[in-house]
Amino acid sequence: MKKIAISTLLIVTMLVGILTGCTSNTTTPTNAANNNKNATDVLIIGGGGAGLTAAITAAENGAKVILVEKMPAVGGNTIISATGITASDTQLHKDAAVPFTVEDHIKKTMETSKNLADEKLVRILVENSNSAYEWLLTLGLKYKLDPKDPAWIIPEEGHYGALLVKALQAKVATLSDKIDLRLDTKATEFVVESGKVVGAKVTGKDGKEQVITAKSVILATGGLNNAPDMIAEFNPKYKGVNTEMTTPGPTGDGIRMAQKIGAQLKDMEYFQMRPLALNGYWYKEVIVNQEGTGGILVNTDAKRFANETMSSWDLASEILKQKERMAYIIFDTDVYNTPDGKKAVDKAKGVKADTIEDLAKQLGLDPAALKATVDEYNAKNDAFGRKTMGKVTTAPFYGVKTLPSSHYTMGGVAINENAQVLDKDGKVIEGLYAAGEVVGGLYGAGRVAGNNTLDDIVFGKIAAKHATGK
Ligand code: ADP
Numbered sequence: 001m002k003k004i005a006i007s008t009l010l011i012v013t014m015l016v017g018i019l020t021g022c023t024s025n026t027t028t029p030t031n032a033a034n035n036n037k038n039a040t041d042v043l044i045i046g047g048g049g050a051g052l053t054a055a056i057t058a059a060e061n062g063a064k065v066i067l068v069e070k071m072p073a074v075g076g077n078t079i080i081s082a083t084g085i086t087a088s089d090t091q092l093h094k095d096a097a098v099p100f101t102v103e104d105h106i107k108k109t110m111e112t113s114k115n116l117a118d119e120k121l122v123r124i125l126v127e128n129s130n131s132a133y134e135w136l137l138t139l140g141l142k143y144k145l146d147p148k149d150p151a152w153i154i155p156e157e158g159h160y161g162a163l164l165v166k167a168l169q170a171k172v173a174t175l176s177d178k179i180d181l182r183l184d185t186k187a188t189e190f191v192v193e194s195g196k197v198v199g200a201k202v203t204g205k206d207g208k209e210q211v212i213t214a215k216s217v218i219l220a221t222g223g224l225n226n227a228p229d230m231i232a233e234f235n236p237k238y239k240g241v242n243t244e245m246t247t248p249g250p251t252g253d254g255i256r257m258a259q260k261i262g263a264q265l266k267d268m269e270y271f272q273m274r275p276l277a278l279n280g281y282w283y284k285e286v287i288v289n290q291e292g293t294g295g296i297l298v299n300t301d302a303k304r305f306a307n308e309t310m311s312s313w314d315l316a317s318e319i320l321k322q323k324e325r326m327a328y329i330i331f332d333t334d335v336y337n338t339p340d341g342k343k344a345v346d347k348a349k350g351v352k353a354d355t356i357e358d359l360a361k362q363l364g365l366d367p368a369a370l371k372a373t374v375d376e377y378n379a380k381n382d383a384f385g386r387k388t389m390g391k392v393t394t395a396p397f398y399g400v401k402t403l404p405s406s407h408y409t410m411g412g413v414a415i416n417e418n419a420q421v422l423d424k425d426g427k428v429i430e431g432l433y434a435a436g437e438v439v440g441g442l443y444g445a446g447r448v449a450g451n452n453t454l455d456d457i458v459f460g461k462i463a464a465k466h467a468t469g470k
Contacts, residue, residue: 036213037180038066038210038211038212038213039212039213039214040064040065040066040180040212040213040214040215041058041063041064041065041214041215041216041467041468042054042055042058042063042064042065042066042214042215042216042217042218042464042467042468043065043066043067043068043199043200043212043213043214043216043217043218044058044065044066044067044068044217044218044220045068045187045200045217045218045219045220045221045254046068046069046076046219046220046221046222046249046254046436046438047067047068047069047071047074047075047076047181047183047220048074048075048076048077048078048079048165048220048222048249048436048437048456049076049078049081049164049165049168049436049452049453049456049457049460050078050220050222050435050436050437050438050455050456050457050459050460051067051069051074051076051218051220051435051436051460052067052074052165052168052169052171052172052460053168053435053456053457053460053461053464054218054220054433054435054460054461054463054464054467055067055172055175055179055181055464056168056171056172056175056179056464057460057461057464057465057468058178058218058464058467058468059175059178059179060175061464061465061468061470062178062468063178063464063467063468064178064180065178065179065180066179066180066182066212066214067172067179067180067181067182068182068185068186068187068200068202068212069181069182069183069184069185069249070184070185070186070187070249070253071183071184071247071248071249072183072184073183074165074168074169074172074181074183075161075165075169075247076222076247076249076250077222077223077225077246077247077249077250077437078161078164078165078452078453078456079161079162079164079165079247080161080246080247081160081161081164081450081452081453082159082160082161083152083154083160083449083450084143084146084152084153084154084155084160084450085129085132085133085136085143085152085153085160085450085453085454085457086105086129086151086152086153086448086449086450086451086454087105087129087130087132087133087153087454088100088101088102088104088105088126088129088130088151089101089102089129089130090129090130090133090134090153091134092133092143092144092145092153093145093150096145096150098145098150099150100150100151102126102127102129104151105126105129105151106119106122106123106126108151108448109122109125109126109442109443109448109451110122112443112446112447112448113442113443113444113445113446113447114444114445114446115444116267116270116444116445117441117442117443117444118266118441118442120417121415121417121441121442122442124417124458124462125442125451125454125455125458125459128458128461128462129454129458132454132457132458132461133153135457135461136164136167136457139167139168139170139171140167140170141155141163141164141167142155142156143155143156144156151448151450152449152450153450160453161453164453182202182204184204184205185202185203185204185205186202186203186253187200187201187202187221187253187257188200188201188202188203188209188253188257189201189257189260190217190257190260190261190432191211191213192261195429195430196429196430196431197216197217197261197429197430197431197432198213198214198217198431199211199212199213199214199217200212200214200217200257214431215431215467216431216432216433216467216468217431217432217433218419218433218434218435218460218463218464218467219254219257219258219413219421219432219433219434219435219438220254220434220435220436220438220456220460221249221250221252221253221254221255221257221438222249222250222254222409222436222437222438223250223252223408223409223412223437223438224250224251224252224255224271224406224409225243225245225246225250225271225406225407225408225409226243226246226247226248226249226250226251226406227250227251227252228240228241228242228243228406230251230252230255231271231406231409234268234269234411235268235269235270235271237317237320237321238271238273238317238320238406239325240320240325241271241273241320241325241404241405241406242276242403242404242405242406243405243406244276244403244405245274245276245405245406245407246405246406246407250409250437252409254412254413254434254438255268255412255413255438258413258421258432258434258438261429261432262423262424262429263413263414263421263422263423263424263429263432264413264414264421264422264423264424264426265411265412265413265414265440266411266412266413266414266440266441267410267411267412267440267441267443267444267445268411268412268440269411270410270411270443270444270445270446271406271407271408271409271410272313272406272407272408272410272446272447273313273316273317273320273404273405273406273407274312274313274316274404274405274406274407275312275315275316275319275327275402275404276402276403276404276405282312283329283340283341283343283344283348283400293335293388293390294308294329294331294335294390295308295329295330295331295332295335295390295392295398296308296329296330296331296373296374296377296390296392297315297319297327297328297329297330297402298327298328298330298365298370298373299322299323299327299328300322300323300324300326300327300364300365301323301365301366301369302360302365302366302369302370302372302373303369303373304373304377304383304384305318305321305322305327305384306318306319306384307382307384307385307386308386309386309387309388313446316404316405317404319402319404320404325403325404326401326402326403326404327401327402328363328365328399328400328401328402329344329399329400329402330356330359330370330374330392330397330398330399331392331397331398332391332392332393332394332395332396332397332398333394333395333396333397333398334394335390335398336396336398341398344398344400345398345400348400348401349401350398350399350400350401351363351398351399351400352396352397352398353396353397353399354395354396354397355395355397356370356371356374356392356397357370357371359397359398359399362399363399363401374392377389377391377392378391378392378393408437408447408452409437410440410443410444410445410446410447411440412434412437412438412439412440412441413434413438413439413440414426414440414441415433415434415439415441415459416428417462418433418462418463418466419433419434419435419439419459419462419463419466420432420433420466421433421434433463433464433466433467434459434463435455435456435459435460435462435463436452436455436456436459436460437452437456439455439459442455
């Protein structure tokens, strides 16, 4: 999996950047002309990748749209997506004669899900990936194949998520006669009449509750990455997880709203975690890399507890099982002398010492225990099945704290092929659609990086098309 390296500061900076020039057009001509400014064709809840895509599609189909976003800016967690979009059989693949077929893409997605994903939904996702990619080109975005993996399509330059949100936002602005974008407006509850969702209660910045009525509602509120208590409720294994690796918006509101009206939830126990260093970065590639030349991870007993070269998601789970749900990365000067080594120490307030014992003292670990752990590792005694062993021998030595953080919510509301939300009996809840990270069923126990913005686009479009009868 490609790493996402982004600090909270960077997230905030990007949000502010995106916010610049972004105005809430609550008094668009459409609404001024409308007797009831709170009645619309399509109400979209959440202004991340899925909500923005749905808004554009519905407006292009001639529908009047109200999009409510609870934060002062659009973008959600989509804005911090760093991998790129995963798409198969695109012109880029053909031009480069590098095959990544629809079947390759489906296989990769199913295998990563540990075969728990709904293959029917995965097929829809993947078969629409080329058209999703081509749609992004129409927004003026420019891409190339990621030289590391032909599954990933990345911007020619710049940050993937920030550019994507900017382009979607610009497109929304061109449709302002149809799209009424209301920032700082939080949906709290669906309004249901005779079993059909006909709108939602929302609260604006002034704290006043209003009801927005709509022919259809599209739920696009993202995941639970910033709701640690909810994460622990769905999977106690993740109790105490950190949330540095997320934006403020995804707090599971949509899941709660859907639960209240009897929607079916799927795969809620599965989350992707990142084993991050203190400042929200993950330095795995260099410190504990796949080739094994990096350092080791130890718990507060100064003991190793896992094969450090396992997938970063699994490693994060292993760290969360340790006391205080954290660990230290221990490495030597040879690792420090790599770009990520220096960065880890500088940015994540790592410590440095001439001996392992002194390093232990600075980290509050038992010196003899850490020395014994390092000696054992250097002697290539490994109880955890690490195939490629590095070494921790060249002084000075370094230690960096890691705190796993929630990164992606795999589960969510169950949908059918039209992105209609299903109830516990598998029946359609009339009037309600869902798209993006709030949806469950696409990823089972694991997600291929880059499939997430793909699903925002594919299911955002499908939801909007069906909601507008196209
Ligand atoms: P996705 O990739 O599925 O679009 P994101 O995390 O990018 O998910 O976007 C979800 C958006 O939904 C965020 O901007 C978040 O602030 C917004 N949101 C979450 N809950 C609510 C709510 N109750 N009302 C309005 N917006 C919400």
